[in-house]
Amino acid sequence: MRKIANILLNLDRRIIFLLIAAAVLVPLLRPFNLPGISISQPVKGVYDKIESLAPGDVLFISMDFDPTAKPELYPMGISILRHAFSKDLRVICMTLWAPGVGMAEEVMSKVAREYHKEYGKDYAFLGWMPGQLTVIIGLGQDLKKTFPKDFYGNKTDRLQIFENINSLRDIDYMVDLAAGDPGIETWYLYGKEKYGFELGGGCTAVIAPGLYPFLQTGQINGLIGGMRGAAEYETLLNRKDKATVGMDVLSTTHFLIIGLVILSNIFYLITRKGKTVR
Amino acid sequence: MDLSILLGAWVAAGLTLFIFSFLYKDNFFFKLGEHLYIGVSVGYSITLLIFKFMRPKWFTPLFGEHQWILLIPTLLGILILTRFIPRLSWPSRLTFAFIFGFGAGLTIPRSISGYILQQIQGTVIPMITKEGTQISYTFRDFSNLLVFIGVLTVLIYFFFSVEHKGAINILSRIGILFLMISFGASFGYTAMARMSLLFGRCYDLTLFSSKRYYYATPILLCLIILCFLIHHVLSKKHSV
Numbered sequence: 458m459r460k461i462a463n464i465l466l467n468l469d470r471r472i473i474f475l476l477i478a479a480a481v482l483v484p485l486l487r488p489f490n491l492p493g494i495s496i497s498q499p500v501k502g503v504y505d506k507i508e509s510l511a512p513g514d515v516l517f518i519s520m521d522f523d524p525t526a527k528p529e530l531y532p533m534g535i536s537i538l539r540h541a542f543s544k545d546l547r548v549i550c551m552t553l554w555a556p557g558v559g560m561a562e563e564v565m566s567k568v569a570r571e572y573h574k575e576y577g578k579d580y581a582f583l584g585w586m587p588g589q590l591t592v593i594i595g596l597g598q599d600l601k602k603t604f605p606k607d608f609y610g611n612k613t614d615r616l617q618i619f620e621n622i623n624s625l626r627d628i629d630y631m632v633d634l635a636a637g638d639p640g641i642e643t644w645y646l647y648g649k650e651k652y653g654f655e656l657g658g659g660c661t662a663v664i665a666p667g668l669y670p671f672l673q674t675g676q677i678n679g680l681i682g683g684m685r686g687a688a689e690y691e692t693l694l695n696r697k698d699k700a701t702v703g704m705d706v707l708s709t710t711h712f713l714i715i716g717l718v719i720l721s722n723i724f725y726l727i728t729r730k731g732k733t734v735r
Numbered sequence: 736m737d738l739s740i741l742l743g744a745w746v747a748a749g750l751t752l753f754i755f756s757f758l759y760k761d762n763f764f765f766k767l768g769e770h771l772y773i774g775v776s777v778g779y780s781i782t783l784l785i786f787k788f789m790r791p792k793w794f795t796p797l798f799g800e801h802q803w804i805l806l807i808p809t810l811l812g813i814l815i816l817t818r819f820i821p822r823l824s825w826p827s828r829l830t831f832a833f834i835f836g837f838g839a840g841l842t843i844p845r846s847i848s849g850y851i852l853q854q855i856q857g858t859v860i861p862m863i864t865k866e867g868t869q870i871s872y873t874f875r876d877f878s879n880l881l882v883f884i885g886v887l888t889v890l891i892y893f894f895f896s897v898e899h900k901g902a903i904n905i906l907s908r909i910g911i912l913f914l915m916i917s918f919g920a921s922f923g924y925t926a927m928a929r930m931s932l933l934f935g936r937c938y939d940l941t942l943f944s945s946k947r948y949y950y951a952t953p954i955l956l957c958l959i960i961l962c963f964l965i966h967h968v969l970s971k972k973h974s975v
Contacts, residue, residue: 528935555780646845662928666921674857684931710930
């Protein structure tokens with residue numbers, strides 16, 4: 458038994474890679490459609506806030522992520538924009554991450570086309586600006602001065618959507634979709650706390666545990682964490698998409714990882730049995 | 736289908752497979768993919784910086800509209816370049832002094848407020864529910880109690896001015912438990928994030944395997960495997 462345990466403990470890592478690949482590919486090609494996704498309170502916090510807004514209210518979204526976080530945050534962006542456009546909100550979008558500009562613009566225009574929204578009237582994309590926290594402070598002082606032109610070169614003071622919106626104080630809700638720093642914490646510290654708007658967030662699973670203290674204290678009113686959070690939001694909207702498809706994959710890979718952790722511990726105990734600790 | 740989309744799909748599938756090939760062993764394809772990623776992302780950021788920021792925010796206002804006030808940040812920026820000449824590098828300190836002064840002034844009050852005061856406020860919370868004269872105990876109150884105990888015991892664990900013996904030792908050990916649970920949660924979330932990323936790439940790879948994309952993934956995968964086999968045979972011959 459100890460011999461087998463030793464062999465399995467020293468298993469070639471490439472076999473584990475193959476197992477993980479199988480755990481991803483099998484449910485992807487033949488979905489199991491595992492039973493319902495339960496909705497957590499942090500995700501509902503963001504959903505309820507957007508739900509409570511009236512048509513014409515302003516939702517500000519900052520898509521602070523790059524292509525490496527696409528599987529988690531792209532579906533979140535799609536869902537939030539679908540929710541906002543279905544409620545006829547005015548949506549202003551930007552990013553603090555230079556490599557994410559193209560993707561943020563793609564998400565925005567894709568969903569806007571889906572809902573036949575008009576650029577400049579129903580939505581606008583400001584693009585990217587270097588400076589991170591100074592950009593946030595600038596937006597809090599004078600939005601049109603910080604972004605005199607939008608991403609496409611239109612003058613912001615001539616776009617209908619910016620009528621009566623001069624700074625972050627004039628927005629009704631903000632959602633930051635973040636993959637790191639600058640992200641939700643930056644928007645909280647230099648934006649919400651200073652200019653007093655309501656802030657919610659969506660983030661990658663890696664940074665989610667670090668943001669729960671902000672949720673618990675009420676510094677942010679909701680948090681969509683990782684692909685699981687995105688799937689919850691899709692469920693709330695009743696529009697199952699890529700994140701929901703990914704739940705089968707996450708479940709199988711998690712089962713595999715848990716199984717491997719338990720097995721390796723058992724094998725470790727078997728190999729250690731009888732050995733004295735010096 | 737638009738040729739650019741098709742080409743994009745082949746490039747995306749190829750580069751993903753190049754990076755995944757590292758799971759087998761370090762190789763030329765992986766290095767190519769890695770270097771391309773760094774080069775393209777830096778090039779993209781620099782292009783964006785020049786055309787979306789420097790030109791509209793600095794070059795045009797300064798040289799086109801003669802906003803001479805912009806000469807001050809320009810000068811501060813140029814001073815940083817003196818770092819390249821060690822003997823003349825001292826003026827760069829002026830710029831760094833400006834950056835540090837501005838950064839510290841901006842960050843310290845915000846951080847104290849957001850990270851310390853608000854968080855302390857979030858810890859000092861009621862542990863029983865009182866409505867009028869009625870007192871009840873809900874799950875929320877239990878959570879609040881856990882938060883309080885967690886904060887207190889973890890702080891004691893990191894308090895090194897007294898020896899961890901007796902009651903302090905017990906409390907610091909409870910603090911370790913809270914820390915372990917926190918690390919476990921972080922690890923769980925990290926595993927979930929990595930699996931999500933893997934799903935994202937695999938989703939695209941299966942998408943690009945279809946007839947619509949002219950079987951980009953299987954063709955490229957076969958080519959990479961073929962290259963590995965040829966390399967393996969050649970290196971074996973060479974060693975013989």
